[in-house]
Amino acid sequence: MSFFKKNKGMPSFVNKGINPLFPSLEDNIKYICEAFNNTDDLKMRKVTFHEKQGKLFYLEAMTDPKIIEHSFLIPLTEADECDDLRNVITNVGFNTSTNLNDAVSALLMGSCALVLEGEKETYLFNTPQMNTRAPDEPENEKVVRGSHLGFVESLDINMNLIRQRVKNRQLMIKYYELGMESNRKMAIVYMNQLANPSLVEEIEKRILSISMDSIIAPGYIEECIEEHPMSPFPQNLYTERPDRLEAHLMEGRVAIMTEGSTDAIIMPVTFFSFFQSPDDFNNRFYEGSVFRLLRLFSFWGTLTFPPLYIAVVGFHFEIIPYDMVVIVKGSIENVPFPPFVEALVMVITIELIREAGLRLPTPIGQTIGIVGGLIIGEAVVNAGLVSNVMVIVIALTAIMSFTIPAYEMGNTIRILLFPTMIAAATLGFVGIVVSLMFIIIHMCKLxxxxxxxxxxxAPLNIKGLKDALVRFPIWSMNKHSKDVHAQLPLKQRSSREWDKNDR
Incomplete structure (x- = not known):
């Protein structure tokens, strides 16, 4: 199903040059609202000063309501008729401008703007929201370079973090309340000039179709809006990093965030989106490409390494090199179980250790992982229940699974490993090929x-490979990804003009 519409023209923008205030207050209100595309977090308060009607504008996600209340609104109501506004508002930074676009820019920086009827200038007050949280990095999305800031459980603070990174009037935030009993607040975030209107409309339609008593977590929303809920593959990308969300918004994608959760759900995504990491772009493209290929190899290696061992030992022993036959035979000859049972026992053991380490407090979890892996691995080998080679195979498989940066895709590979092992234990190499064929066909249909x-x-797009299997240099990726059908296909014109001019 494809519901994207082709863009037949450039979207219309509000003039970003010099735009003096209109004589009418209503025209000024209309201009500022249109500049922000009537985003839901643009708030207005009715103000009267010296018998002049006015409007106070501010972005809810960027300003501190307490500062607005105590440093602006209360002094304004207590002012005498002869007082000048500069003498009334003294607790916050104060500025004026005759350009409406200056007011729009100031709102994006966390200021509030006062527009009075008949005035030729707007009054700007510095009222930014200051977050008291520590810049904690998400535990499951660590990077070596770049930002170490992560989302928190407060939706307002998260919107502030996004606004701080994307100081653009085209950033759209739409608020909704889901859950007939819980009334959970959520937000849809996208770039108005980039995101395809058909995509935004479809997401809103699916969101509004949700009818539940309560929405406890983003997973509730994901299961209600994804197209293939029975597929083991994730079709939406989770992130707790503002910089990663910013990158996807700038590609024309849409994000959903809910109150009480640190996760942002990004859509639409592809299979290769789950193997990208912010470090790919914080390092030079050689390193980014090599490590991304390593992650893709780890995905297929995790899926096929234990099944290959089962197939070789159980069905195709003749392909083992002659020099290794004695080693492998000596390792498995005293084991009373077939290779499939060996692999199954070890995979389940690894999963138990992983779950125990995840649920326990961090110091105890690390101890369980180290002690459990060493003691259990050595004990089962000494007891003759599992071969040495099998322990090595499962250990390498576990290490490869840890390289996948997206937790959701890591869970998928853990699930798919079991049917692939059963296919290998049943039909050998033929079973592995058939199971992989079913998996790839299923991915093609998603x-x-x-x-x-x-x-x-599939469908093949040669230019799209610049940021899929490998990462091309940033200056060579001039267009947005075609998979999101962004309204503006051109991302950048040329970032190396200096090189051409020097030749």
């Missing part, structure tokens, strides 16, 4: 909000 799951491979 879509994420109208976007083919394994694009740009």
């Amino acid at each position: 879509q994420s909000f109208g976007t083919p799951y394994i694009t740009p491979l």
Whole structure:
């Protein structure tokens, strides 16, 4: 199903040059609202000063309501008729401008703007929201370079973090309340000039169709809006990093955030989106490409390494090199179980250790992981229940699974490993090939909000490979990804003009 519409023209913007205030207050209100595309977090308060009607504008996610109340509104109501506004508001930074676009820019920086009827200038007050949280990095999305800031459980603070990174009037935030009993507040975030209107409309339609008593977590929303809920593959990308969300918004994607959760749900995404990391772009493209290929190799290696061992030992022993036959035979000859049972026992053991380490407090979890892995691995080998080679295979498989940066895709590979092992224990190499064929066919049929799951491979898009299997240099990626059908296809014109001019 594809619901994207082709863009037949450039979107119209409010003039970003010099725009003096209109004589009418209503025209000024209309201009500022249109500049922000009537975003839900643009708030207005009715103000009267010296018998002149006015409006106070501010972005809810960028300003501190307490500062507005105590440093602006209360002094304004207590002012005498002869007082000048500069003498009334003394607790916050104060500025004026005759350009409405200056007011729009100031709102994006956390100021509030006062527009009075008949005045030729707007009054700007510095009232930014200051977050008291520590800049904690998300535990499951750590990076070596770049920002170490993560989202928190407060939706207002998260919107502030997004606004601080994307100081653009085209950033749209739409608030909704889900859950007939819980009334959970959520927000849809996107760039108005980039996101395809059909995509935004479809997401809103699916969101509004949700009818539940309560929405406890973002997973409730995900299961209600994804196209293939029975698929083991995730069709939406979770992130707790503002910088990662910013990158996807700038590609034309849409994000959903809910009150009480640190996760942002990004859509639409492809299979390759789950193997990208912010470090890919914080390092040079050689390193980014090599490590991304390593993650993709780890995905397929995790899926096939234990099944290959089962198939070789159980069905195709003749392909083992002659020099290794004695080693492998000596390792498995005293084991009373077939290779499939060996692998199954070890995989389940690894999963138990992983779950125990995840649920326990951090110091105890680390101890369980180290002690459990060493003691259990050595004990089962000495007891003759599992071969040495199998322990090595499972250990390498576990290490490869840890390299996948997206937790959701890591869970998928853990689930798919079991049927692939059963296929290998049943039919050997033929079973592995058949199971992988079913998995790839299933991936070809998947879509994420109208976007083919394994694009740009199917359908093939050569230019789209610049940021899929590998990462090309940033200055060579001049267009937005075609999979999101962004309104503006051009991302940048040329970032190396100096190189051409020097030649």
